[in-house]
Structures are given as C-alpha cells and as structure tokens.
Amino acid sequence: MSTLVIVEHDNQRLHPHTRALLGAASRLAGEVDVLVIGHSCSTVAEEAATLEGVTRVRWVDAVHYSDLLAENLAMVVAQMAAAYRHVLLPATAFGKNLAPRVAAMLDVAQVSDIVGIQDAEHFVRPIYAGSLLETVRSREPVGVMTVRCSAFMPVGQSANAAPIVPFSAGPDMGVVRLLQRVRIDATHPQLANARVVVAGGRGLGSAEAFHRLLDPLAACFGAAIAATRAAVDSNYVGNDCQVGQTGKIVAPDIYIAVGISGAAQHIAGIRGAKLVVAINKDPEAPLIRLADLALVGDLHEVVPQLTEMLQR
Amino acid sequence: MKVLVSIKRVVDYQLQVRPTADGLAVDTAGLKMSMNPFDEIAVEEAVRMREAGIADEAVVVACGSAACQDVLRTALAMGIDRAVLIVAETPLQPLAVARLLKVLALREAPDLILMGKQAIDDDAAQTPQMLAAMLGWPQATFASKIEVTGMQANVAREVDAGIEIVQVSLPAVISADLRLNTPRFASLPNVMKARRAVIEQIPAEGTGVDLAPRLETLSVAEIPTRPQGVRLASVKVLAERLQQAWRALQ
C-alpha cells in the first residue's frame, strides 16, 4: 500500500495547500511518495523533500512540462501511478484538469473533491453544491482522487529530508501550447489560504464602490478579497476572486460577506468558514440567516463606519 | 467543421435536494429536471459557432434514460441540428459516459467536442478530461472564451490564478465555464419544431461498453447545520465582535 501525491507548483515553489494535501495522504496507510513534475523545478523537489511524512520525492524535469499542461503530465503520471494504491491531487484547477485524464488512462473511476478519508476504500465528498455529503466506496486498484485541501490538517516539517529520485520524462504530445497567463490581482493575499476573507456581491453596485468600500476593510485584517459570480460577471473583480460551486472553496477563520444574497452556489464555497459575517439590507437574505454574525443595513453606510472603527 | 455537444439531465439548479429517508441516496423523485447549466452554455457556444459559419453541423448527445429526450429537444430548440440519445436505464458514472461518448465520437468524427465543465448534481467535473484522454485528444477545460481558426482553437481557461490562454490543435475536447456565454431562451416556434424532431436512439448495451458503476454510494447525508447566528444591533457591536475574533487569531 502506498500513495503518490501529485503536487502543484509554479516551478519555483510548492503551492501552499501542499501541506494539507499531504495531511490527506497521511490518513492512508503506507508510504507517501511525492511527484514533482515541471521544468527547472529542483527547488520545488527540495522543498517537497522536507515535508513531514514524505518517503521519497520523484522528480521529473523537462522543458515540455514547464507550463504544467495536462496532456503531457498525464503521460508520466499514468505510467508512474499504476504502481500505487492511491494517487492524490489537489481539487484545484490544476488537479481537476489532470486527475480525470490520468484516471481514464488507467481505466479507473476517479473520486472528486474528497473531504474525508475513512479507510483505503471509503471517502466522503460533497455533492449538489455541497448541500449533501456522500460516502462512496471505490474498489478500483488505483484510487485516483482530488482532495479539498481545506478539509485536512497540514503536515509539518520533517527532521530529515527525503531522497529525491529523478525519473525520466515522457513524450511531448505537441497538441497544446500555453500562449499567455493573465494574473489578475496579485496584490491581495492568496484567497485559498487567507485567514480572513472580505467578499463582495452584486449589492456593491459597481467596481468603483467594490474597491472603495472593501479594499480598506480588507486592509484592516490583511484579508483576501472574494466575490460572487454576479460580482465577477459585472467585472467588479477578476474570476480568480470567485468563491462557490464554480469558483474557489475557502475555509478562512473569518468570512465577511457584503451585499451577497447567499445563493446555494455561493454558500458551496464557504461552508468551511469558521465565523461568517453578513452585511445585507435584506433581513430575509439567506446569508443573513446563515451567518454567525448578521448586520442588517445599507452597506454604503455600514462598511465605511465599520472600517473606521476597526482602524482605530 | 463539425461540433458534438454532450449534455446531462440533472435536478434543476434552483431546487434544494434531500437524502432519501433511508439515507442511501439522493431523493430526486418528482423534482423538476433540466439541462445541466454548464451544458446549456456548451450548447449555446455550438449554436453560435454554427451561426457564425465556423461550424457546419452541430450534433447534441445525451447518455441516460428515455427521459433525457426533453433536454435534447431543448438543445434542438436552441439551434442544434441533430440529436442522439444513448439509452441506458441504469445510472451512469463519468467513466462509462466518457466511454459511450468515445463510441459516438468515433462514428461522428467531430472536430470539436463541447461539454459543460461539471454537472451540478455529482459535481464531479471529470467526463470531458476522461473523454479527451480516451480519444488521445487535447483538452481545454473551464473555457471562458473560444476562438477557432482553421484546425486550431485558442481557449481562455478560468484557472485559480486568473486566466490562462492555450492553443489546442483540433480535434479537441473543450469544457465550458459559466462566463463563456449567456444561453438564449428558445423561441416558441423553435420549441414546437423541436417537439417533432426525430431523436436517434442508440441502446448503450449494444455498444459493448462496460457500463457498470465503479463507485458505490453508501450513504448520503445532509451537511451539519451551523448553529443559529446572532443579529447585531449596531455597527459598533459588529466592530467589537470582529476585533475580538481577530485578536483570538493572533
């Protein structure tokens, strides 16, 4: 029994959720190998080797992996994965893109977005926008799964670095090419790992008001900015800020929702939040009812007052 | 160019679902069913390609029970040329659906397969990538913009950090995200016309594909409810409570 963990990175550093991904792997019996695949990514392999619970780091480095395109990655991952009992990937755009391709190449079913591991065959996952939790049994010889990292305890540092074992690269499929990466808002802390998140909805009314009201509020906590689909569709902020069924899943300590009605598809992304605060003028808004702390009022008055009090 | 769109019939996105009384499954009895919203966007994109002269034929397929004919007719009413139903009366999981779609793709030889990026019932987000793997085609998932030129497509993908623009060679599988387009409402005459359209039916059993579910659902439960929250009387109280919570984190 052993587990292969496919880690996400940018060829320089591991994604911050990697510790929690390894936390999920630690719930499964046996050795845990990490696969670092990319280009000029030796520092990533070294970083992975220092994480708790890692038996060895398998490192594949080639120029056609630089953009982490699933078509090329899947060839290597599928080849390597066949020798493992479980293969874990993060349930992010990266992992969701890659995992099913790997599973199909291995001719096994994939389990998406697991939030609980009971044993080698039993997993818990949200369905219907997170309104229900399903326990599934997979008896596939290789269990390929994406992990909702916020649901697992991160591992710590290891005293001794694990060995790094290079592995030969697979072919370049040459069917896809990255043309451009548009990073939308790098000034705020990373949404997926932020301890405090300030989120805005259509109630803000304009991009101008969104930033004028929410940026200073977020600054009080060094908080990340999030938004609803409606706010992203209206171009208040970029798509990287969208939280929900189709966006990011967040689990901050504090989630402050401003001018957000609380549609099921949005709530899907914030169920892991510890303290949910809602500011909405509609006392019947679903999020006002769900919130731990609710304030009914006009956000144009409430938010500036709140920010001023917090700044003091 | 020929486009194949695959759609799924799911519980309407506006409805709340519950577990069955025995807690073994999702209770969908009597609930309104609709086309998966992401698939509707895929259909709209195919129709637009057809209207723009980029595609000369758009075919829609659903895998499932005879009831799926309603969503296929919706797709026809939106402007799709032809519909195929791969009939299976037992529930299908993503791997089986991808296999069935592969069979149809080999017969139809489309240049592009458009699908929704995930179904809002199982939220699996697997079938497009599985199908691409089985066909050995490139995949562009979570698409918010598609530009086809010749035998290539430039696709803007919604990824965690923002947008990634990739160029895939065709044939390819592209999965639609919400911002790709806003689906149209079919006009009444088109809805009427679609009612009379002939839908080709292919029995799934006859395809030789292994349809057996690989994952077994053992239980379905409602998520634990949050404890009742409090309504605060003033901004001042909110500021105090937030400061407390914030200090507790330090």
Ligand SMILES: Cc1cc2nc3c(=O)[nH]c(=O)nc-3n(C[C@H](O)[C@H](O)[C@H](O)COP(=O)(O)OP(=O)(O)OC[C@H]3O[C@@H](n4cnc5c(N)ncnc54)[C@H](O)[C@@H]3O)c2cc1C
């Ligand atoms: C398949 C599918 C997937 C989806 N995925 C997502 C997703 O991932 N994330 C997501 O967020 N949505 C998603 N949606 C959309 C979701 O259904 C809702 O439409 C959306 O979340 C609503 O956003 P909102 O709360 O900003 O807007 P609205 O619902 O319009 O709410 C605006 C709120 O602002 C309040 N308000 C207005 N003015 C003021 C004021 N002056 N002061 C105080 N309050 C005010 C109003 O009372 C209202 O409650 C999805 C939908 C579908 C169909």
